[in-house]
Amino acid sequence: MNKQGDTTSFRAHKHAHCVTSALQAAESLCAQKKLRLTPVRRRVLEVLLERHRAMGAYDVLDRLRAEGFGSQPPVAYRALDFWVGAGLVHKVQKLNAFVACTHPSSGHQPVFMICRGCDTVAEGTADPADSAVERAASAAGFRIETTVREVEGLCPKCQKATPQ
Amino acid sequence: MNKQGDTTSFRAHKHAHCVTSALQAAESLCAQKKLRLTPVRRRVLEVLLERHRAMGAYDVLDRLRAEGFGSQPPVAYRALDFWVGAGLVHKVQKLNAFVACTHPSSGHQPVFMICRGCDTVAEGTADPADSAVERAASAAGFRIETTVREVEGLCPKCQKATPQ
DNA sequence: AATGATATGTTATACTATTACATTTTCAAA
DNA sequence: TTTGAAAATGTAATAGTATAACATATCATT
Numbered sequence: 001m002n003k004q005g006d007t008t009s010f011r012a013h014k015h016a017h018c019v020t021s022a023l024q025a026a027e028s029l030c031a032q033k034k035l036r037l038t039p040v041r042r043r044v045l046e047v048l049l050e051r052h053r054a055m056g057a058y059d060v061l062d063r064l065r066a067e068g069f070g071s072q073p074p075v076a077y078r079a080l081d082f083w084v085g086a087g088l089v090h091k092v093q094k095l096n097a098f099v100a101c102t103h104p105s106s107g108h109q110p111v112f113m114i115c116r117g118c119d120t121v122a123e124g125t126a127d128p129a130d131s132a133v134e135r136a137a138s139a140a141g142f143r144i145e146t147t148v149r150e151v152e153g154l155c156p157k158c159q160k161a162t163p164q
Numbered sequence: 165m166n167k168q169g170d171t172t173s174f175r176a177h178k179h180a181h182c183v184t185s186a187l188q189a190a191e192s193l194c195a196q197k198k199l200r201l202t203p204v205r206r207r208v209l210e211v212l213l214e215r216h217r218a219m220g221a222y223d224v225l226d227r228l229r230a231e232g233f234g235s236q237p238p239v240a241y242r243a244l245d246f247w248v249g250a251g252l253v254h255k256v257q258k259l260n261a262f263v264a265c266t267h268p269s270s271g272h273q274p275v276f277m278i279c280r281g282c283d284t285v286a287e288g289t290a291d292p293a294d295s296a297v298e299r300a301a302s303a304a305g306f307r308i309e310t311t312v313r314e315v316e317g318l319c320p321k322c323q324k325a326t327p328q
Numbered sequence: 329a330a331t332g333a334t335a336t337g338t339t340a341t342a343c344t345a346t347t348a349c350a351t352t353t354t355c356a357a358a
Numbered sequence: 359t360t361t362g363a364a365a366a367t368g369t370a371a372t373a374g375t376a377t378a379a380c381a382t383a384t385c386a387t388t
Contacts, residue, residue, distance in 0.1 A: 036385085038335070057375070070337045077376065078335080093257035094312055096344095096375060111300045116309070124300035131297070132290030133313050136275045140174060140288055141320035145280070148258055148314040149297050156305035200354080202366070221344070234368045237345065242366080260344060260375095329388100336383070344375065352367070358360085 018102070019049045025104050026088055035086060040069050044079035045100060048089060054097035054121040092121055094150050099123070112150045117158025174286055174319050182266070183213040189268050190252055199250060204233050208243040209264060212253060218261035218285040256285060258314050263287070275313040281322025 026045055030037040047063050048055060061076035069075060080098050083089035088101050092112050102123045103110065109131075111124040126149060137144050154162065190209055194201040211227050212219060225240035233239060244262050247253035252265050256276050266287045267274065273295070275288040290313060301308050318326065 036335075038384095040336075072338055073376065074378090075337070093314075109296075111297050113301055113304060113306045115306075122304060122306070124304055126296030126300050132273070132295040133275050133297070133315060136288035136290045137277055137315050137317070140277060140286060141323075142174070142277045142279075142286070142315065143318045143323055144315045145317040146315065148312060148316075150257070150312040151297060151301050151306065151308045151310065152312075153301070153309040154307045159305075159307055200366075202353095204367075236369055238347090239368070241345065331388075332386095334383105334385070336381100338379105338381085340377105340379085342375100342377070344373100346373070347371085348369105349371105350367100350369085352365100354365070355363090357362085 015052060019046070022049050022088070022100060022102075022104060026086075029086060029088065033086070035082075040064065040075065041079045041082055043067065043069065044076070045083055045088065048083075048098060048100035052100075054092050054095050054099040056095075056097050060098070090123070092150060093148050094152065095121070097121075109147060109149065113155070114150060114152045115155035115158055116152055117154050117162060120155055122155070174284065174321070179216060183210070186213050186252070186264060186266075186268060190250075193250060193252065193268075197250070199246075204228065204239065205243045205246055207231065207233065208240070209247055209252065212247075212262060212264035216264075218256050218259050218263040220259075220261050224262070254287070256314060257312050258316065259285070261285075273311060273313065275315065277319070278314060278316045279319035279322055280316055281318050281326060284319055286319070 023042075023046065026042075027037060029035070043064065044060055047060055057073065057076045057080055060080065061071070061073060064075055065071040080089060080091075083100075084091055084098070088104055089098050090101055090110055090112070091098055092114070094112075094114060099112075099121055101110070103125055109126045111126045113122045113124060114120075115122075133147060133149065134144065187206075187210065190206075191201060193199070207228065208224055211224055221237065221240045221244060224244065225235070225237060228239055228243075229235040244253060244255075247264075248255055248262070252268055253262050254265055254274055254276070255262050256278070258276075258278060263276075263285055265274070267289050273290045275290045277286045277288060278284075279286075297311060297313065298308065
């Protein structure tokens with residue numbers, strides 16, 4: 001069972017390039033923030049970047065296990081949590097799955113577009129200052145720390161494939 | 165363990181009134197859309213309304229079991245899915261929990277504000293036409309069917325309680 | 329080298345959700 | 359009003375997701 005899909009933002013792109021550049025970005029981030037870029041953590045980020053899809057924690061764990069890392073759930077969850085904390089991996093709540101960030105700029109607000117036709121997950125960005133969510137929260141006096149924005153529907157390709 | 169919280173929208177309100185009026189709204193909706201308002205379903209909605217919090221499916225199930233309804237998970241999940249489909253219950257993805265809708269007007273776009281201090285879940289609304297999420301999606305040619313908007317942070321009370 | 333903090337590995341368990349199938353209830357057509 | 363199909367319920371079994379607790383190992387300083 002693997003309902004997680006591609007994250008290609010509905011476009012072709014140079015995948016090899018985005019993997020290496022994302023890894024470099026991770027390295028400099030860790031150096032800068034004095035975070036430890038350990039083998040498990042590095043491998044988890046690589047797997048997510050290579051796979052280029054939303055992956056369940058147990059999918060990631062299978063990879064780690066096969067490569068001689070620890071084989072129990074906490075191994076995967078800890079590395080995933082590390083990257084989520086660092087902002088280089090996002091959790092797609094609706095899928096209970098994790099995806100490497102494709103817009104690794106600080107302070108961005110990801111919007112995940114989940115296609116129910118092909119299970120692709122594309123990451124877009126929303127302007128935080130110009131958003132109904134922020135307005136609703138500030139109207140209530142609520143101080144936002146994290147935001148979840150996910151939409152489900154049909155990507156351009158699947159709209160053509162399915163008539164209605 | 166019960167991390168789910170209140171849904172009072174951070175204000176006092178007339179709770180007894182909102183329960184009965186929400187039930188009436190449910191009755192007319194079911195009559196109008198020819199949905200079957202069965203005992204389990206009614207009871208599940210009542211429980212969510214009375215409790216006035218985000219509840220896990222198993223919390224709801226415990227109530228049903230204690231009242232002589234079926235005791236297995238599908239009993240709760242089916243009734244919850246029924247109401248989610250009808251739009252009178254929402255799932256809070258970040259909590260894996262369900263909450264009765266407090267803005268039962270058709271076509272609204274809920275925004276859930278989850279306080280990490282007191283576990284309260286308040287439902288606000290966002291203008292669907294005026295949103296960064298919709299803009300990001302339409303820029304990508306994505307056709308939205310459902311939207312998840314959730315924020316986590318501190319409610320007004322908890323902001324005062326915790327200095328930083 | 330000693331020490332304290334951080335990270336890893338494992339066991340066990342808790343929590344969330346669905347599949348599959350038997351039974352009952354409902355509703356409408358004959 | 360019977361009856362037959364569809365919908366709803368009940369249960370058992372299992373799948374999928376996540377964390378607590380604790381032992382061991384590694385790292386970054388003294």
